[in-house]
Amino acid sequence: IWFEACAVAQEGRANPLQMYLTDANVGAFQSMLKTVREKAWESRGIRPVCVLQLTHSGRYSRPTADGRAPIIPQHDPLLDPRVGLGPDAPLVSDEYLDALQEKYVHSALLAQKAGFDGVDIKACHRYLVSELLASHTRQGKYGGCFENRTRFLLETVDRVRAAVGNDFIVASRFNVYDAHPYPYGFGVDKEDWQRYDLCDPLELVRLLTAHGVNLLSNSAGNPYFRYPQVTRPLDVPALGGETPNEHPLESVARLFELSSQIQQAAGKVPVIGNGYSWLRQFIPYCGAANISKGRVAMVGMGREAFAYPDAAADIFDQGAMNPQKVCIACSKCTQIMR
Numbered sequence: 001i002w003f004e005a006c007a008v009a010q011e012g013r014a015n016p017l018q019m020y021l022t023d024a025n026v027g028a029f030q031s032m033l034k035t036v037r038e039k040a041w042e043s044r045g046i047r048p049v050c051v052l053q054l055t056h057s058g059r060y061s062r063p064t065a066d067g068r069a070p071i072i073p074q075h076d077p078l079l080d081p082r083v084g085l086g087p088d089a090p091l092v093s094d095e096y097l098d099a100l101q102e103k104y105v106h107s108a109l110l111a112q113k114a115g116f117d118g119v120d121i122k123a124c125h126r127y128l129v130s131e132l133l134a135s136h137t138r139q140g141k142y143g144g145c146f147e148n149r150t151r152f153l154l155e156t157v158d159r160v161r162a163a164v165g166n167d168f169i170v171a172s173r174f175n176v177y178d179a180h181p182y183p184y185g186f187g188v189d190k191e192d193w194q195r196y197d198l199c200d201p202l203e204l205v206r207l208l209t210a211h212g213v214n215l216l217s218n219s220a221g222n223p224y225f226r227y228p229q230v231t232r233p234l235d236v237p238a239l240g241g242e243t244p245n246e247h248p249l250e251s252v253a254r255l256f257e258l259s260s261q262i263q264q265a266a267g268k269v270p271v272i273g274n275g276y277s278w279l280r281q282f283i284p285y286c287g288a289a290n291i292s293k294g295r296v297a298m299v300g301m302g303r304e305a306f307a308y309p310d311a312a313a314d315i316f317d318q319g320a321m322n323p324q325k326v327c328i329a330c331s332k333c334t335q336i337m338r
Helices: 026-044 094-114 128-133 151-164 199-210 248-266 277-292 303-307 311-318 332-337
Strands: 002-007 051-055 118-121 169-177 215-220 271-273
Touching (some): 026 094, 094 118, 094 151, 118 215, 128 169, 151 169, 169 248, 199 215, 215 248, 248 277, 277 303, 303 332
Parallel strands (some): 051 118, 118 169, 215 271
16 A cells, blocks of 8 residues: 655645654554554455655645745746746755755654555656656756766665665655656657657666665656646546547556566566556456566556545455446546645
């Protein structure tokens, strides 16, 4: 069970109610996990693996009801105006990023204390760590070349792994393809940003596994900007969102192919595939095909878990999902969260 997303700093919350694990509330997280595991044992006779996703919302930070408070590693002429930033808005400093690594470590230790089996260092969907991967125009040690753009994520992984030991999961859900023009996108073709180029992402996978990441999940796109179907295939966009420019099956196929390439690069490290919710009651068949062919190790469900939280139980008990209970890809969950 992936618990997402949990801020590592007050100023990095996406909204005032986003989860934020602290020394003061670690007991509440312990209680939540106790309830989850008791219910799982009572109903299924299992102990679920529980992973806490750690994040900093970066340019999408809105920690108070007063409005947006974006924190950006580079300027982006397409995204800055959407969060009210001008060309002179300050960039987050290297010193802030240095100190932020320690906040990830502290949050990971608190998650371990609370009883989680692991943490996910979130690096997708244009939040801070995701945008650092694409910070081609940033100066200093966290921008420009591949080594610098991946520095924050890899150094944070190193520090978290050293702190939590080897018997704790250190995962990362990261963007493989931003679908955003170069030099502001990661994993994009420099001449045609609507095509992916996986040279950097595949090298990042190899480095993440070498640095001690033992579970991966890939994603793509920016759900806050155009083409949300790149992230989550859909039938109806969220209010104010753009109508998809492709059939949802094309979106699904792209995510399946990206997952497969990441799994091949990751070797024995399991990759959780995504892009399944639009498939509704056909999820178990598509997931089984991908797993049997070695294209992914596991199947993840996000929106489907909102609409149909007992989907996995029905798959195991009934051998199928109920078509009357499935996610209908209407984007209402996105609207509610915003």
